[in-house]
Amino acid sequence: MEPKRMLIIDDHELTARGYGYLLENAALQNILPKFVIDYAQDTKSAYRQIMSKVKTSLVYDIVLLDINLPSYPEKKIFTGEDVGKLLRKVASKTKIIVQTALTDNHLLYNLFQSIDPDAIALKSEWNEEEFVRCIQNVLESVPYYSAAFSKLIRQQFSKPFILDNEDRELLYLLSIGVSSKEIPKYLPWSSSKVEKRKRILREKFGVEEKNLLSLLRAVKVAGFI
Template identity: 25%
Template structure:
């Protein structure tokens, strides 16, 4: 592990992460590749030949040109370019469908809340990665266990429907944002509702 990509739209948070990583006792990185925008992150992802670890914040400003909605979509693109790299999510999000999207589509090695970050966190994270072990916060671990137990089958379109619906977009308006027919969207909504029936607060 030599090169690490750090993506967060707040520069001071990136500075904090770099400082903490430099203090880790278990490993010393050679290169810190930093991005505060989707555009910069895509440039690094597409141009760098070797990235060993990538850290993503889930909340990122939408990139209309690349159709990247958030850090999860960015991580999916990263995986397509660097399939052997390890992925870390650090987020303030606690919404079930967002955590599920991250776990189900990306399956990161590390997934924690920003509230859990302290001076010892990154040493523990690097140690876990070296041992090929997962490192999850409690909320994220519960979602991970549930997703694996239920063997859900949702794709990116399903999660787009969930996201837009939770933002108040009506079913008939979803066709303006998705390359799907109204009947296809309605079928997907029924499947999502059945899949996530046990979870309150999911609007669908």
């Protein structure tokens, strides 16, 4: 059987090499197939590795992608998320495993929507056993989501309503301290529209109090921020 090709993108070299060691060890035990592994520590080297493979039609089978990476402004690639979007355009058959330290539900959900990764793992939850299981799932085209991300998805899809992207963005901005009066600087809304959306959101989340703190508390409990 031909070895699989993997690109590990992580700005911590020791972490990346550790993943490589786990893959080699699992291959020796016949738990996983053998991998030919390339490494990248920033978005620039990741871009070059990916595009060089695309030119030779030898695209990666799997890309293990960290999100917090040094940027490559010349190609408008600023984070690992942008690398994921690039992969979806130029190498649609490549499976993407996102491994991240992000714990912000809003950012995680946006990541899920923008890249549609084959797996999402939070670094704080990942150990050797889970790492190998994740690779196995992805090779078999079975999605893998860490416990925390699975909980987030269950929380959001168990609600009797769905928030659109505008509502999510409004709640996120409010949660990081942007005042209602400042929202029109970030969203193309009037002040009256901001207040109207806040009122509708209070109704959706069953919040009777009109203060912002009560709304944000309910939204956080529901897993949206």
